[in-house]
Amino acid sequence: MTQMYKILDKITSPGDLKSLSPDELEKLAADIRSRIIRTTSLKGGHLASSLGAVEITIALHYCLDSPRDKIVWDVGHQSYAHKLITGRHRNFDTLREMGGLSGFPDKDESEHDPFTCGHSATSISSALGLACARDMKGGDNKVVAVIGDAALSSGLAFEGMNNAGNLKTNLLVVLNDNAHSISRPVGAMSRYLNKVLTNPVYNRVRDEAEKVVRSIPKLGPAAYNTVRKFQEGVKNLLLPGILFEELGFRYFGPIDGHNIGQLISTFQNTLILKEPVFIHVITKKGKGYKFAEENPTRLHGVSTFDIATGTGPDEDGCNKTFTEHFGEKITKLGEQDEKVAVITAAMQHGTGLTGFAEKFPDRFYDVGITEAHAVTFAAGLAKDGFKPVVAIYSTFLQRSYDQLIHDVALQELPVVFCIDRSGLVGKDGPTHHGVFDITYTRNLPGFIVMAPKDGFELEAMLEAALKYGKPVAIRYPRDFAGSLVSISSFKPIQAGRSESLRSGKDVALVAIGSMVNTALQVAEILSKKGKEASVINARFIKPLDQEMLEDLARSTKRIVTLEEGISSGGFGSAVLEFFERENIRDVRVKCFGLPDQFIEHGAREELLRKYHLTPDELAAWIRSEVL
DSSP, X not given: OOSOOXXXXXXXXXXGGGGOOHHHHHHHHHHHHHHHHHHHHXXXXXXXXXXXXXXXXXXXXXXXXXXXXXXXXXXXXXXXXXXXXXXXSTTGGGTTSTTSOOSSOOTTTOTTOSSOOOSTTOHHHHHHHHHHHXXXXXXXXXXXXXXXXXXXXXXXXXXXXXXXXXXXXXXXXXXXXXSOSSSOOOSHHHHHHHHHHHOHHHHHHHHHHHHHHXXXXXXXXXXXXXHHHHHHHHHHHHSSSOHHHHTTOEEEEEEETTOHHHHHHHHHHHTTOSSEEEEEEEOOTTTTOHHHHHOTTTTSEESOOOTTTOOOOOOOTTSOBHHHHHHHHHHHHHHHOTTEEEEESSOTTXXXXXXXXXXXXXXXXXXXXXXXXXXXXXXXXXXXXXXXXXXXXXXXXXXXXXXXXXXIITTTOOXXXXXXXXXXXXXXXXXXXXXXXXXXXXXXXXXXXXXXXXXXXXXXXXXXXXXXXXXXXXXXXXXXXXXXXXXSOXXXXXXXXXXXXXXXXSEEEEEOTXXXXXXXHHXXXXXXXXXXXXXXXXXXXXXXXXXXXXXXXXXXXXXXXXXXXXXXXXXXXXXXXXXXXXXOOSOEEXXXXXXXXXXXXXXXXXXXXXXXXXXXXXXXXXXXXXX
């Protein structure tokens, strides 16, 4: 760390903030923004969201005593300022590196992080649990949940608020409202919050009330209650519903989320209340960095970028990602069939659906961060004759497992799930690695589960899936798709049929999805050592190509399965179960995949090397242990 930060360099713990003057707190905010921008330009990460939450973070830590008092961050991609204030400034340059700081709150990284978190809408429920545990122990520490406006649309957030309002426990919820998730949020909650912000009569009266509040040097409980009752009367008069009040919270706001003094006074005056409190804070996503303010969606999550221009490195325009293949193909299929409808959960851009959304707005549904609803909503469309395609990240589809079982599999409905970001996603770490979907989809009765070896096979699988008339899951990685099409058979994809890519008598490498190319590289290495391997592109995790497996059992008798997912209950397990079920004994099977544990953050190549899934390591093991 060569750059000097006049105020930030002095901060080793949150307690250091309490000795800073108002002017120094403002300078600290500038230092933190500079540090975040510089580090993410080199390491990547969540830029715009963290820039928008700087003043909220400073004010909370100024008023609280962390880690005795608890701050629970929702999603966690807004927590970089929190990391810098809580003793992680000196090694912030290791952000998202293997062995370095996580890009999200991490319970194993700091005592100031109560939870490891990277998914939306968990903060209120987990914070309420902490608050109730405190109450049962007779404690008096404060518990705060910080949640974004898009996450607030999730059912889990409302479940937590409903319970908190009923229990009447001492809990502070801070809504960081920046009018964005990754893209602009959608739905009734977004419209409601916008109504709060844009009601001119309410805002004029609120401004006058705030002048009264600011004129009182330090409010006592009685004076504060008077002002609170006055504001409550204004809200009841002007705002229909009073949603948060009706849920049992005392609502304050909206207030300027970049005014540190106003934030501090608000937090100080509300933290003394022994009841659920909801503070509505308005921030600007990307605050303090021109390019992030102008385009917060593009600079929400970044790889590396040039600070002077806000642009990232040039990409190879000749090589499309799996996501781009999906987006282009589903748009073509939408042109061919007006029954095709597409659903995403606040990930229009991330799942490659911008083109479809623009061309077929009446058949495109962004349901917000409501994955469980997305699945059941798709079931309803399928029930009445449409062909719904749910595009969703592997790690987020986990949140709707019951709906996959109850509302799709049990009903035998032809919903197609396009599972993006399957396998190792790299530096976002354990909350985002899509390593469980093979296991949790292959045990769903009636489901067909596929994984393409390249982008062109993904397109073929998508076209086939819409014709199967069954629930289908297609998993594919966050990666460039490449092309192995030159060695493909070009035959239409039949359900449960694999593809032979290379013949060999010594061992059979049966691979799925992203590991097919690895298997071909392993075969090349073995060939140079005098051993010939056949390579099978399994294509289908479910149903398995039983004819192919029986043939290998008769001929090669040595089988190695390769998958980019956890081995427990995965593709290799399915192969072993098949041989056991069919009582085929005279065959040796070795399964390679990821271990039964959460995988840390790090570059995909580093993680594959650590877990011995590189071509060189696989070839060496096969030579020594199988051949």
